[in-house]
Amino acid sequence: MKQGSPVQSHEWGHYERVIVFDGVCNFCNAFVNFVLARDSGGLFRFGTLQSQPAQDILAQLGLSTQDYETFLLLENGKVFTKSTAALKVLHSLPGLWPWMYAFIIIPRPLRDMVYGIIARNRYQWMGKSDTCRVPSPKERARFI
Numbered sequence: 001m002k003q004g005s006p007v008q009s010h011e012w013g014h015y016e017r018v019i020v021f022d023g024v025c026n027f028c029n030a031f032v033n034f035v036l037a038r039d040s041g042g043l044f045r046f047g048t049l050q051s052q053p054a055q056d057i058l059a060q061l062g063l064s065t066q067d068y069e070t071f072l073l074l075e076n077g078k079v080f081t082k083s084t085a086a087l088k089v090l091h092s093l094p095g096l097w098p099w100m101y102a103f104i105i106i107p108r109p110l111r112d113m114v115y116g117i118i119a120r121n122r123y124q125w126m127g128k129s130d131t132c133r134v135p136s137p138k139e140r141a142r143f144i
Contacts, residue, residue, distance in 0.1 A: 004078045008060060011053055012144060013077055015045045020072035023048030023132030027122035038093045047144045048132050069119040083111035
C-alpha cells in the first residue's frame with residue numbers, strides 16, 4: 001500500500017483526521033489515551049479497526065481485516081499506516097512531539113521494520129481486552 005493513497009468515497013471522509021486503531025489492544029488504547037491527553041484542540045477523531053467502516057477501508061486497501069498489525073491515519077481523504085501514520089500523529093500534537101517527525105528521514109522500510117516488531121509483540125507486552133474500548137462520556141464526541 002502506498003502511503004498517502006486516497007480512500008475512495010467513505011463515510012469517514014468528511015473528518016480531517018481519523019486515527020483507526022485496534023480497539024482490543026491495550027497498547028493501542030494507551031496510544032489513544034496519549035493522543036487524547038495532548039490533543040486539546042480536538043484535531044483527531046477515533047474509530048476502531050473492528051468497526052464496519054474500518055473493515056471497508058482495510059478491504060479497499062488490500063489489508064487484513066482480521067490480523068491487525070497496523071493502525072490507520074486518515075488525513076484529508078488519504079490513508080497512512082505504520083510508522084508514517086504514527087509520526088504524522090505526533091507531528092500534529094502540541095509541545096515537543098512534532099520534533100519526532102524528524103525520524104521521517106529514516107527510510108520507511110527500516111521504520112516499518114521497528115513498527116512491525118512492536119505490532120507483533122504488543123499483545124504479549126501489554127495484553128488484550130475482551131471487548132473494544134468504550135469511550136468515557138467526555139470522550140464520546142471524539143469517537144466515530
